[in-house]
Amino acid sequence: MAGGLSRRAVLTALPLTLGLSGLARAAAPGLSLSGKFVQGGYAVGRTAPRAMIDLDGLVLTTASADGWFVIGFDRDAPPTSVLTVTTPDGSAVDERAIALGDFDIQRIDGLPPEQVSPTDPALLERLAAENTRKVAGFASQADIEGFREGFILPVVGARRSARFGGQRILNGEPRRPHYGVDLAVPVGTPVRSPASAIVAFAETGLHFEGGLLLLDHGQGLVTAYLHLSKTLVSPGTYVRRGDEVALTGKEGRATGPHLCWRMKWRGRNMDPSLLVGAGPLLG
Template identity: 55%
Template sequence: MIPDRRALLVGAAALAATGPARARAAGDLDLTGRFVQGGHALGRTWPRALIFVDGEALAAASSSGRFIVGFDRDAPSSVRIEARLDGRSAGRTLDIAPGDFPVTRVDGLPSSTVTPSDPALLARIAREVELKTEGFASRLDADHFHDGFDWPVTGFRVSSRWGAQRVLNGTPARPHYGIDLAVPAGTVIRAPAAGRVTLAEPGLHFEGGLVLIDHGQGLITAYLHQSRLDVRAGQDVRRGDSLGRVGMTGRATGPHLCWRMKWRNRNMDPSLLTRT
């Protein structure tokens, strides 16, 4: 764990410093970003070019030529990014620096949120997985990510770092794919960038009040454990709009916002896209 926002930013900067900040190929493919596990590449190329990642077509550049590629927590040590359009191609191979992921322990959780076994509860969880899968499948034709993100809450303390290996009630669990921002209950959660709400559900078993936002090309941010939701699915939001209020619903031991980010099923560290 790290104690505050300053420590988080220092750690993120150290990670970013281990990888290149910019790569260019013949003027046709410009890449900037945080080339680390959990990081990203922000790209600029020909408008509507297809974007290939390690040979697989995963996205298309926007009408202005912008695109994003996310690097998962377990991304390999190198990634090939290529843009192709009308017989032209431009590509770069990026070195991806390893992340620094601690082990964190959380005790005192209800057993139903760690090892659920009741058939009715398992059926409910399965239905909720379908809702979340649909929300994460959104592919908005936009590039609202290109000028960075604001923090969704102010005055926070980082209570759990992104990517930490979790041990819940003594049981090893999957890594924590969010960054936990501890603030008082009722703190306003604001959209860190423009986008479209793809899911707004008030009472999910694990996440509690959950909002998902597509910022373009399938870059989805998630806001967990909310006590109140101020948006609805299908609503377009601008940077700074209220999404809801911080709570401790779902699997939580205290009031905080768990902030998550995904790009096409790749888990990313949202703090690495913040502007400050």
């Protein structure tokens, strides 16, 4: 990923206090891993405290002080993924097959042209500024372990109106996939935090998203809530699983009232519904 370090570069920087012969004899760190190994899926693992986590050749995160970590697999993840955890005493490797996702084709017509392909210079300038703020929110890397709790649905009584990952065709034009799960509910339905988190972003009035809330559940596992009518929390606030954090709406690029629920980790687009009902992960 952009900004990631190669595993070789990081290993070169490690203090070789044991010498080469000592490093060869050192015990590899333990590694346990569970999750859903599918495009858009996740894994939660435990290893040595603060071990470096290398996924597919890039060092993307470090384990917590207790050794916990989370990783995500993109909607377009390749068929295999290699995880390496490294400490000054050694490394451990876990290679997994990543199953193909099952994605729909979604057609939406009748959208205003400026909601599909904006051309107005003032709007483009506004969109660039909004994107800069959103990128900063998605870059959050809170040192917490909310991802271990298992997730609940963010709204009660919803009908799923669109699955994660569907290819979008807007006003007849093929666009990038839809990276969210759409949950149809009336305007003003309370949105709950699905797991403990730090609020990384909270704004209303965005062009595409309307009201947008970003929650970091630890190590940059960020869930996003779009088309909100109101946000109830401020950036930097710690929220617990089940806390009310926003109210649903139909703001931005939306054809009706619903919550678009998304998840990202280190730029990878994930299916948040895959974590629902998992229970406390790895004990």
